[in-house]
Amino acid sequence: EAQVTQNPRYLITVTGKKLTVTCSQNMNHEYMSWYRQDPGLGLRQIYYSMNVEATDKGDVPEGYKVSRKEKRNFPLILESPSPNQTSLYFCASSFIHSTGFYEQYFGPGTRLTVT
Amino acid sequence: KNQVEQSPQSLIILEGKNCTLQCNYTVSPFSNLRWYKQDTGRGPVSLTIMTFSENTKSNGRYTATLDADTKQSSLHITASQLSDSASYICVVSPGDKLIFGTGTRLQVFP
Numbered sequence: 001e002a003q004v005t006q007n008p009r010y011l012i013t014v015t016g017k018k019l020t021v022t023c024s025q026n027m028n029h030e031y032m033s034w035y036r037q038d039p040g041l042g043l044r045q046i047y048y049s050m051n052v053e054a055t056d057k058g059d060v061p062e063g064y065k066v067s068r069k070e071k072r073n074f075p076l077i078l079e080s081p082s083p084n085q086t087s088l089y090f091c092a093s094s095f096i097h098s099t100g101f102y103e104q105y106f107g108p109g110t111r112l113t114v115t
Numbered sequence: 116k117n118q119v120e121q122s123p124q125s126l127i128i129l130e131g132k133n134c135t136l137q138c139n140y141t142v143s144p145f146s147n148l149r150w151y152k153q154d155t156g157r158g159p160v161s162l163t164i165m166t167f168s169e170n171t172k173s174n175g176r177y178t179a180t181l182d183a184d185t186k187q188s189s190l191h192i193t194a195s196q197l198s199d200s201a202s203y204i205c206v207v208s209p210g211d212k213l214i215f216g217t218g219t220r221l222q223v224f225p
Contacts, residue, residue, distance in 0.1 A: 004158070042119065042204070042215030043159070058212075090158050099164075101147055104213070106158025 002027045004107035006091050012113045013081055021076045021110050023091030031094040031102060032074040033058065034066065036087040037109075043090065049074055081114045088112075117142040119207050119216035127222045132195055136219045138188040138205030146210040150179050150190050153202045153218065162190070162203075195223045 004025045013019055025032065033048035035058075045058030049068040063085055065077040074093075078085060091107040119140045128134050140148070147166050151159035163172045163179040165188075171180045176193045192199055202218040 040217060042217050043213075044215070045212065092158070097164075099166075101164055101208075102213075103161065103164075106160070108158055109156065 002105070004091055004093050004105050006089075006107040006110050008110060009108060010111050012115065014115055015082055016080050019078050019081060019112075021078075021089060021091075021112070023074045023076065023107060024072050025074075025091075025093035025105070026072065027093060027095070027105065028071065029093040029095045029105075030071065031096075032068070033092050033094070033104075034064070034074070034076045035090045035092065036060065037090060038087050046076070046089075078112075081112075083114045086112060086114050117207075117209065117214050119205055119214050121203075121205050121216040121219050123219060124217070125220040125222070127224060128195055130195060130197055130223055130225050134192050134195060134221065136190045136192075136203050136205075136221070138190070138207075138216060140186050140188070140205070140207045140214075140216075142186075142207040142209050142214055144209050145183060145186075146208045148179075148181055148188050149206040149208070149213075150177070150188075151204040151206060153204055155201070159204055192221075197223050197225060199223050 030051045034046040035043040047066040049055045089110045092104045094102040094104045097103045122137045149164045150162045153159040165181045178191045181188045200223045204218040205216040
C-alpha cells in the first residue's frame with residue numbers, strides 16, 4: 001500500500017531534550033516536506049526537500065533541522081525543543097502529476113508536546 | 116500578502132442535507148486551487164485540484180467551483196453522510212508553494 005508513515009505518532013518531551021520524528025514514504029517520490037499545524041493557523045511548511053541531499057527552508061524553519069540521505073526518508077530533528085514547538089506535525093511526499101501539479105500525500109501526523 | 120480565508124469556521128448539518136463551504140484568496144500569481152479533507156487525527160487528503168481555466172470540478176458528492184476573477188472558490192457537499200464530518204482545507208498555490216487556509220470544521224449529525 002502506498003503510504004507516508006511517521007513515528008512516533010504522539011510524543012511528550014521536556015524542553016531541551018533532542019528528538020527526531022521520522023518520516024518514510026514507499027512511493028519513490030522525490031519531493032518531501034514537513035508542516036506544522038496549529039489551532040487557528042493553516043498548515044505551515046517547515047522544510048522541504050526536492051531530492052536526496054537537497055533540502056531548503058520553508059516558512060517556519062527556526063528550531064528545526066532535516067536531512068535527506070535516502071529518497072524514502074526525511075526525518076525532522078529538534079535539537080533543543082521549546083514549548084512553542086508544541087504542535088501537530090505532518091510529513092508529506094509529492095510527485096509531479098501529468099497535469100504539472102505537485103500531488104501531495106500526507107502522513108498521519110505526530111502530536112508533539114514540549115513541557 | 117498571500118492569504119487564504121475560509122468560512123464558516125465551523126458548520127453543523129443533519130445527515131442527508133447539502134452544504135457549501137467558502138474560500139477567498141489573495142494569492143498572486145495563481146497556479147491552482149485545491150480542496151483537502153482532513154479527518155480528525157489524520158493527514159489531509161486531496162479532493163480536487165483546479166487551474167485558472169477550470170470553474171468546476173467534481174469528486175463524487177463533492178463539487179468545487181472556482182471564480183478566478185473574484186478569487187473565490189466553494190466546495191459543495193451533496194447529500195451529506197456522517198463520514199463527511201471532517202475539516203475541509205482550501206489551499207492555493209502560486210506555483211512554487213502551497214498556502215493553506217485554516218479550514219472549515221464540518222460536523223454531520225444523524
